Amino acid sequence: MKSWTRREFGCLTGAGLLTALSPRKARGQAKARVVVIGGGIGGATVAKYLASSATAVDVTLVEPRQSYTTCFFSNLYLAGLRPFESLGHGYEALARQYGITVIHESAAAIDPAANTVALNNGSKLSYDRLVVAPGIAFRDRALEGYDDAAMEIMPHAWNAGPQSKLLRRQLESMEDGGLFLIVVPPDPFRCPPAPYERASLVASYFQNSKPKAKILILDAKDKFNAQDVFQDAWNRHYPGMIEWLPAQFTGGVTAVDPKTRSVITAGATFKAAVANVVPAQMAGRLAQQAGLTDQSGWCPVDPVTFESALQPGIHLVGDAIIGGDMPKSAFCANSQAKACAFAIAADLAGSERFPAHLFNTCYTYLAPDDAFSNAISFQPVDGKLKRVLNFVSKVEEGADIRRKAARAAEGWYDAFTQDVFG
Numbered sequence: 001m002k003s004w005t006r007r008e009f010g011c012l013t014g015a016g017l018l019t020a021l022s023p024r025k026a027r028g029q030a031k032a033r034v035v036v037i038g039g040g041i042g043g044a045t046v047a048k049y050l051a052s053s054a055t056a057v058d059v060t061l062v063e064p065r066q067s068y069t070t071c072f073f074s075n076l077y078l079a080g081l082r083p084f085e086s087l088g089h090g091y092e093a094l095a096r097q098y099g100i101t102v103i104h105e106s107a108a109a110i111d112p113a114a115n116t117v118a119l120n121n122g123s124k125l126s127y128d129r130l131v132v133a134p135g136i137a138f139r140d141r142a143l144e145g146y147d148d149a150a151m152e153i154m155p156h157a158w159n160a161g162p163q164s165k166l167l168r169r170q171l172e173s174m175e176d177g178g179l180f181l182i183v184v185p186p187d188p189f190r191c192p193p194a195p196y197e198r199a200s201l202v203a204s205y206f207q208n209s210k211p212k213a214k215i216l217i218l219d220a221k222d223k224f225n226a227q228d229v230f231q232d233a234w235n236r237h238y239p240g241m242i243e244w245l246p247a248q249f250t251g252g253v254t255a256v257d258p259k260t261r262s263v264i265t266a267g268a269t270f271k272a273a274v275a276n277v278v279p280a281q282m283a284g285r286l287a288q289q290a291g292l293t294d295q296s297g298w299c300p301v302d303p304v305t306f307e308s309a310l311q312p313g314i315h316l317v318g319d320a321i322i323g324g325d326m327p328k329s330a331f332c333a334n335s336q337a338k339a340c341a342f343a344i345a346a347d348l349a350g351s352e353r354f355p356a357h358l359f360n361t362c363y364t365y366l367a368p369d370d371a372f373s374n375a376i377s378f379q380p381v382d383g384k385l386k387r388v389l390n391f392v393s394k395v396e397e398g399a400d401i402r403r404k405a406a407r408a409a410e411g412w413y414d415a416f417t418q419d420v421f422g
C-alpha cells in the first residue's frame with residue numbers, strides 16, 4: 001500500500017469530492033422514479049447527486065425529520081465548544097434548488113416484487129430504483145438492562161439530537177469529582193474514533209469546569225485505532241484524568257443498572273455520576289425488515305454499484321452496509337453515495353459506468369486546538385472495498401500541524417454539509 005503525503009492527498013480528495021454542482025437541468029419526459037429512504041448523510045447525498053445528473057430522473061427523498069443533526073462535531077457540542085443549533089441542517093435547498101420531492105415520513109415497508117414503498121401515513125410510492133440509507137440501529141439485549149427507559153438515564157448520544165442534549169445536561173449538572181463513564185461497543189460500529197474523541201473533548205470541558213472529575217472508558221476491545229496518538233494527547237493535556245480499560249482487563253461489559261447508574265463487567269461494578277453507554281450496533285431497522293441484511297446484521301452490497309447482494313434493484317449506502325475496509329463514517333457514506341448515484345444514473349441512461357473512487361477523510365479532536373487527520377482511499381478488489389492509499393497522522397506531529405488541523409476541520413464541516421444538503 002502506498003503512503004501519501006498530506007499535500008498529495010489533499011489535492012486528490014479536494015479536487016475529487018467537493019465538486020460544485022449545478023442545479024437540475026431541463027430534461028425529456030420519460031423520467032425514471034428513484035426513491036431514497038433516509039435523509040441522513042448517505043441518502044441526502046445520493047438524492048442530490050442523482051437529481052443533478054444529466055439522466056432524466058424524478059427523485060423522492062423520504063425522511064421523518066424536518067432537520068438533520070450531524071453526529072460529527074456533536075462531541076464539540078458536548079464539551080460546550082459549539083451550539084447545538086449549529087449542527088442542524090434542513091432539506092429546503094434539496095427541494096428548491098434540485099427539484100427533489102422531500103416527504104417527511106418514515107418508510108414502514110418495502111415490497112420488492114411490486115416495486116413500492118409503504119409509508120407510515122398509509123400512502124405508497126412506486127419506484128424504478130430504490131436507495132435505502134437508514135443508518136444504524138442498536139442490537140436488542142446487547143447489554144442486560146439497557147432498554148429504552150435506560151437510554152433516558154444512561155444516554156448513548158450515538159444518534160445526534162435529543163440524546164446529545166440529555167448527555168450535555170447531565171455533564172453540566174455533574175458535581176466536580178464525579179466519574180464520567182463511557183462504554184465502547186464491539187466492532188463494527190459508527191465512527192470508530194468517536195468514543196475516544198468524546199473522552200478527549202469532555203476532558204477539556206472538565207479541566208475548565210470540574211477539574212477533579214475523572215473519565216473511565218470501558219472498552220469491548222483490547223486496542224483501538226490511533227491509540228498511541230490519543231494516549232499521548234491524554235497524558236499531555238489531561239494527566240491523570242482519563243483511564244482506558246480494555247476488555248481483556250475487565251472481561252467486558254455485560255449489564256447496566258440504571259437505578260444506580262452502574263455498569264457491570266465480568267469482574268467488577270462501576271458506579272458513575274454520568275454514564276454514556278453506547279450499545280452494539282447493526283443496520284437500521286428497515287434494512288432488517290426488508291431482508292437486506294445477512295447474518296452479521298449488516299447489508300452486503302456490490303462494491304461498484306452499491307446494489308444489494310440480496311435484493312436486486314435496491315441500493316444501499318452509508319453505515320448500514322458491509323463496507324469492507326471502509327469505516328462507518330459520514331465521509332464514507334457521502335463517497336459511497338456519489339458512486340451509487342453515478343452507477344444508477346449510468347444504468348438508467350444506458351451509458352458507460354466509470355470505476356468508483358472512494359475516500360475517507362477524518363478530523364479528530366484531541367483538545368480544542370489539537371486535532372489530527374487521516375485520509376484513506378479505497379477501491380473495489382475481488383468484490384470487496386479495499387484500502388489502497390492512506391495518510392495517517394503520527395504521534396510526533398508538531399503542535400502547529402495539529403492546530404492547523406483543528407482549524408481545517410471547521411472548514412471541512414462547512415464545505416461537507418454544503419455538499420450534502422445544498
Ligand SMILES: Cc1cc2nc3c(=O)[nH]c(=O)nc-3n(C[C@H](O)[C@H](O)[C@H](O)COP(=O)(O)OP(=O)(O)OC[C@H]3O[C@@H](n4cnc5c(N)ncnc54)[C@H](O)[C@@H]3O)c2cc1C
Nearest residue numbers: 038040041042071072106107135191318319328329330331
Ligand atoms: C459522536 C460521533 C462523531 C462522529 N464524527 C464523525 C466525523 O468526524 N467524521 C465522519 O465522517 N463521521 C463521523 N461520525 C459518523 C457519521 O455520523 C455517520 O457515519 C453518518 O451519519 C452515516 O450516514 P448514514 O446516512 O448512513 O446514516 P445517518 O446519517 O444516521 O442517516 C440515516 C437517516 O435515515 C433515516 N431513517 C431511518 N429509518 C428510516 C425509515 N424507516 N424511513 C425513513 N427514514 C429513515 C434517519 O432518520 C436518518 O436521518 C460520527 C458519529 C458519531 C456518533
